[in-house]
Amino acid sequence: MILKNLLKLSYAGFTTAHMYQLLDDPKVNLSFDVIPFLRNHPLIHAKPHLHQKYLRLQTLNINEIQERLYGNDIQPVTIFDTIYPQLLKEIYRPPLLFYCKGNLPLLNTFRYYKLAIVGAREHTSYGERAIGYLLQNMSHMPLVIVSGLAKGTDALAHRYALKNHFPTIGVLGFGHAHHYPKVTEPLRHLMETTAHGLTISEYPPFTRPARHHFPERNRIISGLCQGVLVTEAKERSGALITLDQALEQNRNVYVLPGDMFNLHTKGNLLRAKEGAEIVLSAEDILKDMNTSIQ
Template identity: 45%
Template sequence: MLYCRNRLIHMHRCRGITRKKLNLFLQVDPTLQSIYALSPTELQNKFLFTRKQAENFYQDLHHPMLLQQMKQDLATYKVITIKDENYPKLLKYINDPPLVLYAKGKLEFLSHQPAISIVGTRMPSNEGKHKTEKIVQPLIEKDFMIVSGMAKGIDRFAHEAALKYNGKTIAVLGAGFQHIYPKQNRQLFEEIVKKGLLLSEYPPHIPPAKHQFPERNRIISGLSYGTLVVEAMERSGTLITVGQALDQGREVFAMPGSILDPKTKGCHQLIQDGAKLVYEAKDILEDWDRIGKFLYSSIEYKK
């Protein structure tokens, strides 16, 4: 099993590969060993690669430097695959779960419940930080874990509030650990390493790219029983996380604000569409007692 695990981590790092292709590999050969013997033409014919994809994947798969880099990362970082016992169960049953996760910090947080994701605009109002703290502090007192994306604005406020009140927090990054983004969050990054958990689907050397941030949102929502939007514009990237949460069958919460502030318009739209209005942490705690515990117990039953 260990060898299969390392093969999965190895292939995950190769150019030309997708999660869909890796899942297909695992269906055809759970050990992944036979994939190493295939030529680019065989990869193209058996698994519907384009010629370029097949050549890139083949070259990387047999490149000694990539294998050496992987071994160095395995010695430096904690790496979890979907085949591992400590892979988070809530995440395992979403559509398109990540096959490999890189981690720094307290790995035991992956099994902690309850957890809620808190997200919002990168350009919050003057009240944004106070609104976030007002919700986070009572949740921390009830041992909720706070999950967010370590972006500017509401994400940052959520992590900082969790740390301030000695709570648990997970930051899901849109790049590898060697590329802290945004750069002004370096101190927060280091603090989460010591007191919380950092996760990334991307190998440590992968720099940030525009498409990676919407992609990582499914992990933020997938780790949590529900997602709270503190502030969001009418056309906000935050709403991508909301869409992921809904697709995953998770709860969606939204905080109201002034009708004169465009930074709250996205929240008001969510409330109109059926998201639960959150005025104080009690609104989330009540929902957890009514619905959230059932979600966790149903996931436990699946194992």
């Protein structure tokens, strides 16, 4: 019943934040049908947009939802499932439900160090050389590479992970029925059909890409991992948002050394000043693996 309730809430348009607001009420019990419990919930009546979602909730057929998901090889995972990643549970308001496609056991690989690699969409040759060099020198280690399947550094991280036979997880900022940007769609398909790949999303499959989804997605990228590496980042960039979230989540944070005259690594230098570790070799990351693998 818990899975069915969370699926119906998700498909009705209730976000993770909405779900936490509703579930703060002790009368709402996911072990029973939530519709009667929500009927008189003060938030449902106080917020017109939530009331509309509640009306939609009543029209949904859970059997049809599950048939469509499983028919498209999409596996829903709740925070109450044993396969839900322990690290992700530690972040502020982790997803109560997310959707997976690919090799599901990659979610909870206890003996692997999960490393997020993020950086510029318009990366330079420096960023690509560094990713290739670092992953080649860590190819003997139990490592999972996590990124966001965006153009540029994200795509490089996934490709070099597969090239070096690392498992890799892509966190999407939209539902599985969509993709953005188009240039990384073939890579995503490869990840979802190989034993080394998995994609996950907090959003139901029909959810289109939206600007505000990507910062939400970034907290999951860092939340899944023990460490986050930024290869190249301008002074203001999405990669630094992920790094800042990693700091808030008490993760290991790494940056490549930057050039004071290069705008592409200005953000690296600023975060290094604030305490991020500068990576000069694979050993700078490997040293943390012995103490951080759970």
